[in-house]
Amino acid sequence: MSDKKLPAFNGTKEQEAQLMEVINKHKQSKGALIPVLHEAQEIYGYLPVEVQTIIAEELDIPLAEVYGVVTFYTQFSLYPKGKYKIAVCLGTACYVKGSGDILDKIKEILGIEVGECTPDGKFSLEATRCIGACGLAPVLTVNEDVYGRLVVDDVPGIIEKYQD
Amino acid sequence: MENVTLKINNIEVTVPADYTILQAARSANIDIPTLCYLEGMNKLGSCRLCVVEIKGARALQAACVYPVSEGIEVFTNTPAVRRARKANLELILSNHDRSCLTCSRNRNCELQALSEEFGIEELAFSGENDPKLAIDDSSTSYIRDNNKCVLCRRCVAACDNQVVSVISCINRGFDTTVNTAFEKPVSEVSCIFCGQCINACPTGALTEKPHIPKVLEAIDNPQKHVVVQTAPAVRAALGEEFGLPMGTPVTGKMVTALKLLGFDKVFDTDTAADLTIMEEGTEFIERFTKQENLPLITSCSPGWVKFCEHYFPEFTDNLSSAKSPMEMFGAVIKSYYAEKNNIDKKDIYSVAVMPCTSKKYEAQREEMSSSGTFDIDASLTTRELAKMIKQAGINFVDLPDSEFDDPFGTATGAGVIFGATGGVMEAALRTVYEVLEGKSLENLELAPIRGMDGIKEASLEISGKEVKVAVVHGTKNAKELLNKIKAGEAKYDFIEIMACPGGCVNGGGQPIVSAKKRALVDVRVERAKALYSEDRNSALRKSHENPAIKKLYEEYFEKPCSHKAHELLHTHYTKRSKY
Structure with a gap:
């Protein structure tokens, strides 16, 4: 911890x-x-x-x-889920398309690790197995919203959208 | 138990059917290396150093967990076995902080010994565990350095065996460490500092908090009058550090060595044990007569006291208010002894040599400062004393015997047996019986409360009333007994509880015994023999007959449990939380 x-x-x-x-x-x-x-x-x-x-x-x-x-067990969490749950797919297709770099960028911006939540309770970050959207790889979701065919530079804009 | 016959390396071996291959092999004098295995305590098959080939089996199997069966053929020394064992050891070593030269377990390390046995000359792998893991030195008693941990879980098993269970394996894969819940420093959890984890550790991941430097500093300071006291169990085990057989009493040589080390006075904690008996015995007679706060429970073992405070706070009023022998002595040295010898107590540096790591904690409890400063300034383990003797170039084995110093030079057999489970109760009953009955116990040796049964009971008639006593060792047995008392299933008047299995002879500060040796001999029994033989050979075997104690009461305390005795020799306890 x-x-x-x-x-x-x-x-x-x-x-x-x-x-x-x-x-x-x-x-x-x-x-x-x-x-x-x-x-x-x-x-x-x-x-x-x-x-x-x-x-x-x-x-x-x-x-x-x-x-x-x-x-x-990774399914247990020591941290509360944020208002916005960001999940980055690390399934094979997304991974080879660079979802690892996307995950790193999110960690960098939010200052949290996988499984953690920002102290203001707004964002939590998860790494998931294949979510079945390989055609859109690399993929991330924020609550129910899906973002696909991402590049690292898309990340700041996505997070910005939820800074309400 | 039925027997089965199997073949190990083409040799026919007949063993009980519930044996593992490891046990069968060892009974046939065939050695199989082990690391995570600790007989009777830790049997996981996780280190994979004990793998063997079994004819017809798909893969190599861990001998420590694989049960024997009729007709199986086992091979312990094939190329495949040797290759696998070596690779497994190399993988363990790749993540190990290999600073052997500066490690407290240098030349007394099971991992180092295996590395030599396996002929490891070069490491094929270099590990992932970088940067270095944090070292937890938060406690008064021991240091955990997980960089030296091999994840064998023997410490976890030892902690579970004490039903303290404050450590566990946390996280997974490369991130796995042995740690407390929420990775709190060990000083912030309900650890009792018994040190059984240290004794279980095959490497240098767990070490006592070193007190040697401050003791040497005091000895080197001409202003300081440095006194030392040694607990009974130390003399029963110190010889092992110098190659003497387990159970060899080395009292005389130990006293000589302490004098050579430069201590100004060498006293015997046994004398203070006699003092404890006088105080605790009197306290028992008072409580028993009034039928108040019974059962009275002994409080010599600081690990047990801390266990009681955390896990059974409802019993703290039952604990004897008498301090432990070490702390009574500490208080007497900085009061009576200082006054009598005209030494300013500020100039006295009081050292204790104990078989215990919890004594380091007890010495720093704030209640233990009746003299205004801590009554005990340093508490060395038996292992630390051995190190000091080696560092001073003293040839221990060939030393002549010396006697402890006066005015506390005399002790009784009753004080000596404190170091073994049942000893405190036996010593107390010798005195209580005589005080109440006006005559001596017919047989001074109380067989029912000796030995290694977890819970021992006896009852004897004293002045027309039945006194029911119980003796337990190991906090697991203490938990069982206290739960029975809570449920109304058992009732006693007087209970002796020691935190460590076997009592102080098997304390967390005693010489390390390898897992392999522990499987062959009962360390507790062998070391206790040394104490019982010393008792049998004592001219004085009852605490109240000790002339040093009689004099102490005449000159200073007046009588047991007097006002002054309460001030200096008694203490109080704190109810603590479990979490």
Whole structure:
């Protein structure tokens, strides 16, 4: 975990009640951790220390182990998703067409790594597997919007569009 | 258990059916190299240095996890096996910080030994792990340098075995490291500093916080009156560092060596252990008579105390308020001893040699400063003392014996056995029984609370009442026992708990024993033998008979648990959070 500032945790009582329901549903079964983490991420959007601590305590699993599992699987996120979720396709076609450079440019502009979110909560960045739009390679999406046949110089303009 | 017969290198071997190939081979005196394997604790098959060829199997298999079966044919030394093992070791080495010459584990490193055994002369690969990983030296007790970590997970297993579990493997692939949750410095998590991880580590990734430099500085300063005390378990293991067989008591040579190193006075922590018994025994009699705050639980082990504070804060009132022997001695040296010898306590530098890394933490707890400054200025491990002796060019094995210095030169057998699990309880009962009954225990050796069972129980009748005691070692067993008490399934009056499995003889500051040797001998049993034999040969075997202790009460403390004793010899605890 880097020293980057995280947006403050603002989980609600309702979310915690939902989480407890999920935990109680899985508690008795072996291998409860991963399904609980999945559903917890659906509730909160990510898995901050506060949520992982509740899960560790309730499932009687060491927090270090919970954190180990969360950091092992890429689908778990320690950071909240931004208002605008940028996803860069790193599938084979996009990759050979230079989507790696596009990803680097976004990282450079936003100052975040893959999986992270800007401190203002506006943008989060993901690298995805093939999204099935190889004809448009290289491709990125911002929420539901798709941008294809990109070159690195297109990136600043795209980000600018969402600076509302 | 049923037996099976298999062939290893064309030799027929018959072993129990639940053996692994590794165990079968070792029982037939065939060596298979291992790195991540730690018998009874870590069995992952992840380092792939123990691969063997099995006739008919598709690929090479890890011997440490592959179960034996009837009729299989195993080959441990074929060209394919040698090639694979060597390549695997080269890959591990490629990511390892190979600064062997300046490493704390130089010549005592399993990775280095394997490299030599495998005849590695050149490295074919150069690793990815650059830039260097951050070194965590945040704690009072040990340093983690992940650049030397080989990801064997033996420390994780040791931490899990202590049910502390503050470390785990995090991230994946090249980014994998052994770390705490959210990569917090270890000083900020609920680590108990027992140091079992250090003893489990095959390399120099984990090392105690070095106190040698400040001790040498004090010795070299003519203004300082440098005193040293040595814990019972140190004498049971120090000899191993100089090639003596495990379990050889080296008390006399150790005292001579400490004097040669330039310490002004060499005292025996056993004497303070006798003092602890007087205080803790009296505290027990008081609580037992009033039936208050029972069970009384011992507090000599700082790892256990920290475990209790973090994981079972509801039991902190049960902890004996008596300080550990080290800290009692620290307080006495900077008060009674200073006054009696007309030395300004500011000029006293008080060193302890301990089998323990948690003692480095205990020494820096703010409560442990009854003299106005820290009562203990430095706490060396057994390993550090051995290093100091080697660095001073002292030929340890040939040293003559010397006696500890007065006024704390006498100790009893009761104090000596503190270093083994059950020892504190046995010592306490020898005294408590005699105080309450007015006569000596018939048999001083309490067999039911000796030995390596995880939870030991005994009950004895003292002045018409049954006293139920329990002894546990290793915080895993402590957790089990305390949960039973919480659930109302067990009830005791007096409990001894030591953080480390086996007690202090197997403490986190003791000489490193390789995984291979640990699989062959029970380190805890062998070292404890040295202490029990010293007890048996002692003229005095009960703490209250120690003339040094009697004098200390006459001249200074008046009686156990007096006002002055409370001021200097007792402490308090803090409820802490688990996260």
